[in-house]
Amino acid sequence: MTDTQPAISIRDLTFTYRIREEPAIHNINLELHPGELMLMVGASGSGKSTIMRAINGLIPRTYRGTMEGSINLFGKDVNEHSMAELSQTVGTLLQDPERQIVTSKVLNEVAFGLENLALPREEILQRVDETLGYLNIMKLRERETFRLSGGEKQIVGVAGVLAMRPRILLLDEPLASLDPASAHESLRIFRELANQGIAVLLVEHRVDDALAIDPDTVVYLENGRIVYSGSPDGLMQTADFHRVKLPASVVMQRAKAEPEPVYKPAVGQVGHLGEELVRFQNVGFRYSNDTSTILHDINFSVRQGDIIALLGPNGAGKTTLVKHVLGLLKPTSGEVRLEGVASKDSTVATAAKTVGYVFQNPSQMLFAPSVQEELAYGPTNLRHDKATMEKNIRWALETIHMSEYRDSPPLALSYGQQKRVSIASILAMRSRILMMDEPTAGQDYWNYRSFMDGILQMPGFDAVLFITHDLDLALTYATRILLLSNGRLAADGPTADVLQDEELLRSCRVLPTSLLRLNLQHLPTTGRFMRAEQLAHAVPNP
Amino acid sequence: MLVAWKYKFRNSFIDTFDPRARWIVSFLVLASVLNFWDFRFIIFFFALSMLQVKLTKLTWEETKRAWTFIIVLVVFIVGINAFVFGRGGPALLGDIEPHVFWERVILLPFGWSWTLNLTAEKTAFAITQIVRMLTVASLFFIIPWTMDPSLYGVTFGGMGLPYRFAFAMDLAFRFVPTLARDFQVTLDAQKARGFEIERLDGGVVATIRKVAPLLVPVVMNAIIAGEDIVNAMDLRCFGLKERTWIGKLTYQTRDYVLIAFGITLLVVSLVLNHVFGLGEFWVPQWLIDLAG
Known part of the structure; x- marks a missing residue:
């Protein structure tokens, strides 16, 4: 494969944004061939997005600055490609599918690029249907884009790019807003596209997940420089496992050489739950009479000492559920009580004295x-x-x-x-109760772990609840799991109990991770779930 | 990303027309109404506009919030302004000898004074103005519920507007409900931080300071969203050349009939107004008599 002309060839690339003094990337050299999938890894600010923008032409067209070095696409300098040529050669999937979609209907979205190339109408329709068929999403053709779930938006975004038949595909952290099952499905499609001959560059810091699709090469960036470039195996030994999420078994091996991390949560301990703070009683909810029901018959309570992870697929009703605690939404049936007072008899301002709620989007x-x-x-x-x-x-x-x-x-x-x-x-x-909606979205691994440690080790909170797609975050920090699926509570129990049931997890689009498997394997010895660095010390050497 | 209005296909009489024909006729009716200040003519257009609303099969439940908003806006702002000051209408109001119901002179500092009065002419003008505005508003306000958002672009493109402008209209139409949604999210987020909309008291400056936590995020988000859309469009070649629209619109006979009706209405209106001098501001005699 490597004897073909490279799809992307970058030589000594350095770029400084006009508004910054320091270069965002230094001396980047990389080569990607048709049919290869390259995984690009690095913490935020490491220069991943800058490299992508240089390849797809947003640099220098939209983002200005000084550039040194060269980028060749199929042997031709990127600056010699016209914009029409370039956007048919390079397809870019932006980080957030919300930012990718510009039209109101799926059909129009997939057709958008082709319409702009002024292809005949019949040809566009034929290509759109081909693409939808290939991705197996023909059923979405007539849907309105804003009503799609997160996973569906992602795949429609992919369709919109693929319809233009690019030879290079750039994927900028495409998994960030997806539930684990949707993320896995997307990854499988990316691998498939590479197998069909497209050169795929995948930027992702969920390395553990991305490795599942066998990237051909891995590039690891730190502060705008390439620190490692080569096979995935080499990355396991090179990358800083505190900064990039590596497979749990690798971390466990490597962490043996370090002192055991100290983590002592200040919020409650299992088995010593205190007073009831929040109570959901037969709660049902819908926005109006002519829309479908979002929550069905929800029953649970939050007690002093609970650290709860709320898991579930995109669109399951997790945010809707949490908004009820604060009284931002009032149940259509049943009632929600906060410290004994029903939300219908209280105001949001009163509830805000007890409950702190961090919204998803800052x-x-x-x-x-x-x-x-x-x-x-x-x-x-x-x-x-x-x-x-x-x-x-x-x-x-x-x-x-x-x-x-x-x-x-x-x-x-x-x-x-x-x-x-x-x-x-x-x-x-x-606040006495802290609730966070996707606290780790858009964060590096190191940052989110350190602020989660900080929050949970600080005395003062009576209970913490967080919504997440990240199973490892849940199993590391939560003492209790609520699993929501289609607006119903599919499970509620201690973390180890709920996460042992693989079938249940899969039915809620949650997939077991390497850390979960490792924990389950050692559960008889350890007695509880913990992070890989702790496992390294809790499990005796075989 | 942008959200859309609550459009759904209702299989109504109005749904059978080409959206381009509907826009054209709406503008023709608008141009016709503008010829008249005589309540007796305006009531005809009002009836026409209401007939259109009726034919869309929109329910009161769906539209009551929008109606309330429009009525409050028109009645309070336009109505009271016209009623008290006699402004916002034909200059001729100033020339008519007023028939006064009620009058009070308000003394201001520095020896100035201001006469506040209610007259038969202002009353007639206020009512005429309200009905006129409601006619125009109801002509256009049904659009979000009754036009397929995926056809906005091709509709404007198909009326001969440049494709950049047509697509901008498509985006602009969807920008309004998006702004409403973002505003709601921000309001919720700030309420969670103890913000109370009920506590908006104090002077103008204090009020602005208090609403800044709502306005700044909404405005910033709109700007960021704009940049996102531009990038996403650039990456897929928007603006290189005249584009294809995959939506397809075809005029049927009924569309030509509708447009012909609109043109006739405008021609008749122009003739009545400019040739026969009809449609000027009218005050009913009984109202003048009432003022004495």
């Missing part, structure tokens, strides 16, 4: 001119006194590792930093 809440003022907003509304407020803001900033950004404007920070500020702005309110 850009929907950040507004202040500085991080300090952003963090003071909630506590001021709750009328905390100055000294308490100051103390809590300082703690919140330390927990998310952003003390030095205190005076920076939140809107100028990176997405990952904004997400952490949004979490801190709720932490500073020192």
Whole structure:
């Protein structure tokens, strides 16, 4: 395969954005051949997106700056390709399918690029149907795009790119917003496309998942430089396993050489649950009489000491459920009680004194001119006194590792930093119950693990609940799992009990991970679930 | 990404027309209404507009929020403005000898004074203006519920507008409900941080400060979303050349009949107004008598 002309050939590429002083990437050299799948790995800010933009022409067309070195696509310099040529050669799937989709109907979305190339109408329709058929999503053809689930949006995004028959496919963290089963299905399709002869460049920090589809080569970036380039096996020994999520067995092996990590949660211990804080009683919900029911007959309670992970597929109703605790939504049937008071008899402002809720998307809440003022907003509304407020803001900033950004404007920070500020702005309110919607989305592995450690080791919370697609996050931190599927509670129980039932997990589109398998294997010895670094020390050498 | 309005196919009489014909006729009717300030003519157009609403098979339940919004807006802003100040209409109101119901002189500092009065003419003008605005609003407000959003682009393109403009209209139409959704999410997120919309008191500056947590994220998100859309469109070749629209629209006989009706209406209106001088502002005699 390697004797063919490379699809992408990058030589000594250095790029500096016009608004920055430091180069975003230094001396990048890489080569990708047709039919190969390359996995590009690195923490946020490592330069992955910059490399992609240089290949697909957004640099220099949209993002300006100074570029040195060269990029050749099929032997021709990228700057010599016209935009029409380039976008038929390189297909790009953006990080978030929400950002990829521009039209209102699936048919139009898949046809969009072809319409812009002014192909005849009949040919477009034929190509659209071919693509939909190939991806096995013909049933979505007439659907409205905004009503699709996260996984469906992703695959429609892929269809829109594939219909243009690109020879190179760039995938920018395509798994970020997908449930595990959808992520797995997407990965399988990417492998299949590579097998058909397309050169696929996959940027992803869920390395553990991405390795399942046998990438031909792996590139590992740190601070804009290539640190490793070669076979996946080599990466296992080179990449920093604190910063990139490697398979659990590898981490377990390598972590033996390090001291055992200390993690002592301050929120409750299993078996010692206190008073009931939240109670869902026969809760049903729908937005209006002419829409379908989103939640069906939900019953559970949150008690003092609970650390709950709420798992379930895209569109299962997880966010809708959590919004009920705060009274942002009121049940259509049944009732939700917070500290004994039914939500229909209370206001959101009252509930906010007890419950802190971090929304999924930070850009929907950040507004202040500085991080300090952003963090003071909630506590001021709750009328905390100055000294308490100051103390809590300082703690919140330390927990998310952003003390030095205190005076920076939140809107100028990176997405990952904004997400952490949004979490801190709720932490500073020192609520008894903390709820987080996808707290790890858009975060590096190292960052999210360290702030989750920080939050859960800090005394003060009576209960914590988080929504996640990341099974490893759930098994590492949660003492209890709620599994939601199609608006019904499919399971509610201690983490080890619920996660042992593989069939149940699969029925809720949750797939067992290498860490789960490793934990299950050693459960008789360890007695509980733990992270791979702890397993390394808890399990005696064979 | 952008969300769409609550369109659904209702198999109504209106659904059988080409969307281009509907736009064209709506504008022809609009141009016709603008010829008249006489309530007796305007009520005809109002009836026509209501007939269209009726024929869409829209239910009250679906549209009551939009209706409430329009009625409140028109009655309070346009109505009261016209009623109290007599503004926003034909200049001729100033020339008519007013028949006064009620009058009060308000003394202002520096020896200025201001006469506030209600007259027969202002009353007639306010009512005429309200009905006129409601006619125009109801002509167009049914569009989100009754036109297929996937045809917005080809509709405008098919009316001869440049493709860039036509696609921009497509995006603009879907931008409005997207903004509404984003606003709701931000409102919820700030409520979770203890924001209370009920506590919006104090002066103008204080109020603006208090709504900043709502407005800043919504505006910023709109800007970011705009950039996303531009990137996504660039990556798929938008703007290189005249594009194909896969949506297909064909005029039927009924569409030509509809357009012919619209043109006739406009011609008749122009003739009545400019040739026969009909349709000028009219105050019923009984209202003048009432003022004495």
